[in-house]
Amino acid sequence: MNSTALIHHRYAPPAGFDAPQAPVYKASTVIFESVAAMRARDWKSKDGYTYGLHGTPTTFTLEAKLATLEGGKHCLLAPSGLASIACVNLALLKQGDEVLIPSNCYGPNLAMAQNELSRYGITYQSYDAMNPADLEAKLSKKTKLVWLEAAGSVTMEFPDLPQLIDICQERRVTTALDNTWGAGLAFNAFDLGVDITIHALTKYPSGSANLLMGSVITKDESLFHQIRRCHMHFGWGVGANDVEAVLVGLHTLSLRYTAQDLAARGLATFLQTRSEIVQVLHPALQGSIGHTNWQKICDNKAAGIFSVIFKSEFTQTQIDTFCESLKLFKLGYSWAGPMSLVVPYNLSAMRLEWPAGVARGHLVRFCIGLENATDLQQDLAQALQTLHARGS
Numbered sequence: 001m002n003s004t005a006l007i008h009h010r011y012a013p014p015a016g017f018d019a020p021q022a023p024v025y026k027a028s029t030v031i032f033e034s035v036a037a038m039r040a041r042d043w044k045s046k047d048g049y050t051y052g053l054h055g056t057p058t059t060f061t062l063e064a065k066l067a068t069l070e071g072g073k074h075c076l077l078a079p080s081g082l083a084s085i086a087c088v089n090l091a092l093l094k095q096g097d098e099v100l101i102p103s104n105c106y107g108p109n110l111a112m113a114q115n116e117l118s119r120y121g122i123t124y125q126s127y128d129a130m131n132p133a134d135l136e137a138k139l140s141k142k143t144k145l146v147w148l149e150a151a152g153s154v155t156m157e158f159p160d161l162p163q164l165i166d167i168c169q170e171r172r173v174t175t176a177l178d179n180t181w182g183a184g185l186a187f188n189a190f191d192l193g194v195d196i197t198i199h200a201l202t203k204y205p206s207g208s209a210n211l212l213m214g215s216v217i218t219k220d221e222s223l224f225h226q227i228r229r230c231h232m233h234f235g236w237g238v239g240a241n242d243v244e245a246v247l248v249g250l251h252t253l254s255l256r257y258t259a260q261d262l263a264a265r266g267l268a269t270f271l272q273t274r275s276e277i278v279q280v281l282h283p284a285l286q287g288s289i290g291h292t293n294w295q296k297i298c299d300n301k302a303a304g305i306f307s308v309i310f311k312s313e314f315t316q317t318q319i320d321t322f323c324e325s326l327k328l329f330k331l332g333y334s335w336a337g338p339m340s341l342v343v344p345y346n347l348s349a350m351r352l353e354w355p356a357g358v359a360r361g362h363l364v365r366f367c368i369g370l371e372n373a374t375d376l377q378q379d380l381a382q383a384l385q386t387l388h389a390r391g392s
């Protein structure tokens with residue numbers, strides 16, 4: 001939330017040496033002074049070190065910074081954003097429990113419930129995040145965890161997060177928010193009352209599209225210990241060089257987030273004027289799905305990612321040709337890196353139902369990088385011309 005606090009959240013430098021960037025400590029083995037010291041150390045505590053998998057000064061530094069950024073207290077690193085989701089699920093759910101997942105969530109979250117959690121006797125239901133009554137109706141005694149995501153993946157609807165969280169709090173059900181889109185900058189998840197956040201550090205915190213990492217953050221100590229125990233038992237370690245890269249990325253997180261937001265909004269507004277497109281899905285644009293919910297909590301901040309719906313009169317081949325005709329936007333998954341990306345999605349295959357409020361047509365998602373926004377707009381304009389080429 002506060003970039004000054006983030007930059008000045010420092011590690012303790014060794015005597016006689018101080019630098020703005022924390023050093024990298026690499027270890028599996030950590031050496032003890034005595035057998036007594038070895039026996040006295042408890043891996044569950046962060047007061048000291050036992051083994052590389054349980055934490056090093058480098059991982060603890062990143063964890064402390066991320067907890068500060070998020071307004072939480074405790075943080076754990078995981079090998080990817082998806083591994084963070086798995087860590088929360090496996091720490092909190094057991095046979096006979098149910099997890100509720102928004103219908104517009106990051107797809108692999110749902111796939112994990114369908115294909116993996118089900119093998120352990122854990123059931124799931126998908127709920128409509130834009131309809132709090134649907135969540136309320138699906139909560140039962142079995143519900144032990146509710147996932148939240150804002151904005152939703154690909155279709156970018158922004159839910160009424162405070163209301164969804166209130167409903168869960170009333171029923172004393174734990175909430176976990178995938179806060180990758182907000183990056184700890186757009187809104188303060190813990191002020192809204194969420195119990196757990198996860199992030200794909202792969203996206204904005206890294207910012208370079210060169211690594212995979214995730215985090216799990218909580219405010220509650222006992223919840224944290226429950227998750228940390230599970231994290232340890234599954235052995236979800238992360239590499240020190242990647243941790244260092246995220247630490248470097250954090251210095252510019254807020255600047256990149258703002259720049260990518262500004263460029264994305266400009267391009268989304270440009271695409272709104274184009275006759276080939278029936279709808280632009282971006283929560284900061286007036287009239288978009290959940291725009292007023294976004295306005296209420298996001299302090300005019302948004303991630304640099306949005307989707308558009310092309311008129312259904314175009315063929316899928318024409319849409320694919322449009323995507324391939326882009327020169328600066330590259331075909332590739334993920335977002336928040338330096339290079340702009342484009343993906344044509346088959347929305348019908350991704351969702352159980354066509355999402356309410358989303359126009360029928362061909363969905364294409366754009367992730368805006370750090371290129372010059374005028375160059376990106378020209379690239380979009382030239383690729384749009386392919387849709388009008390004779391015989392296309």
Ligand SMILES: Cc1ncc(COP(=O)(O)O)c(C=O)c1O
Nearest residue numbers: 080081082106180200202212213
């Ligand atoms: C919203 C969201 N959450 C989680 C993830 C998973 O992150 P990772 O690729 O690091 O597993 C992604 C990746 O695209 C994502 O978009």
